[in-house]
Amino acid sequence: MTDTTALPPQAQMMQFLTAKWVSPTLGVLAELGVADALADGPRTADDLAKQVKAHPRSLYRLLRAAASVGVFAEDDGGRFALTPLADCLRSDVPGSMRGAVRLFNAEPMWAPYGRLMHSALTGEPAFDDLYGMDIYAYLAQNPAVEKVFLDTTVEFYASAAPAIAAAYDFGRFGTVMDLGGGVGYLLASILERSPSARGILFERPSVLAQAEPVVADRGLEARIELLEGDFFASVPATADAYVIKSCVHNFRDDQALALLRVIRRATRPDTPLLIVDAVVPPGNGPHYSKFDDVEMLAVAGGIDRTEQEWRELVTAGGFELRQIVECTPMAYLLEAWPVS
Missing domain, CATH: 1.10.10.10 (Winged helix-like DNA-binding domain superfamily/Winged helix DNA-binding domain)
Structure with a gap:
């Protein structure tokens, strides 16, 4: 080229x-x-x-x-x-990316860019202005598009999971709960590297149904509990560490803060929250997160955050950001510990 x-x-x-x-x-x-x-x-x-x-x-x-x-x-x-x-x-x-290519070119994902000016002027998602609902309501009403969306999520989880599991010492925790963990690829990869640990996959019922064969295929039925729930409502206080991957950036600051405060109520002083997400680097160099942030602006209504923005958010949520670990060029692990 x-x-x-x-x-x-x-x-x-x-x-x-x-x-x-x-x-x-x-x-x-x-x-x-x-x-x-x-x-x-x-x-x-x-x-x-x-x-x-x-x-x-x-x-x-x-x-x-x-x-x-x-x-x-x-x-x-x-x-x-x-x-x-x-x-x-x-x-x-x-490593197939067919699902991602199909999703990125599905009409609901590119059509909002025709109204990107709306987002620039209002700060609101062009998607909502175009379709009269947010992306999550749209997916719930359009199963064919939702399937492509979930297939793409599975691709991304599956490809990044081993690197994330290898980048951090999850083995020191007895029970790891993956909040909104999709079909379980990340949690399975963590447990495979931490044979003494147990896992809880906390997800919506429709997603858990797809997780069952993944867990079974990895031979982890006895070590992974599938638990239904809504992490905006409540999170069970039954884990030694909480993981949440590629979720927080989907939400604007007030929504993300509300989510962190729900999780904070479930944590003990010795129970960390491990956020796996994008971190926008400083400077003018190219980076995936800088245009993914525009995608969040136009479609999902969320934000890809800089290190300082992450620090401010987790502090407001009742946590202290102690370290950031680069797992892949697109995924960083932010280790946040509860504070009084």
Whole structure:
């Protein structure tokens, strides 16, 4: 790909503007399952179109565009093949990002950007202005989109879980409760590294139903308790450490503060809260969290926070932030201990 810093400013700006063309192109190819159809070897667009039920010439044009940025590759015979980037679009490989590509290009996720000015002027999510409800109410009413959302969450949890479990000593706690822990990938990874620990997965009933096979597949049925609940209402005071991953950034400050105070009521002086989330770095350098924060602004209504903003939030919630551990470039563990 072109090194944009070597281009004139106008050319760099044009590359930024045309970046919007790439994501929906990949989204269509992911939705059609083209990468899966190429798993057995190169094929022409005409051949692929028959399998994925697409218009042949249109599919060729999408594939050619994707190949120009390294996703797929076309040979002299007009056949397209997988590349390492295209492998990310397969549904049957470790580290698959097909769900994420589909979610990022689902209409409810990109349409709010047409009203981003609303968020800039009001501080309110463009999503709510567009659909008349927040993202969570929308997902509850649209099961097909919710499934893609949950599948993407599972992908992110599964890929990051081992690194998070390895980055911190969870083994010193007898019982670890994962609040809003999805289908249990992170909690399972923690327990696999801490054989004497037990876990509690605290989630909504619909999510716990999907967690059961994950827990069973990892052979952890005897060590993980599945517990229904709403962490905005109450949290059981039955753990030696509480983990909450990729949740707090979904909420604006007043909501996040209310959540931390609910958790604080459940903690003892020797019971930490371990927040796994993004931390926005200082300076002008590029970082995932800086545009994820715009996503929070436009769609979810939440905030990706700097270290100072995290410190202020956890202090107001009744905790002291003692350390921040980088687990992955996108996930940091914030160790917060209760204070009187």
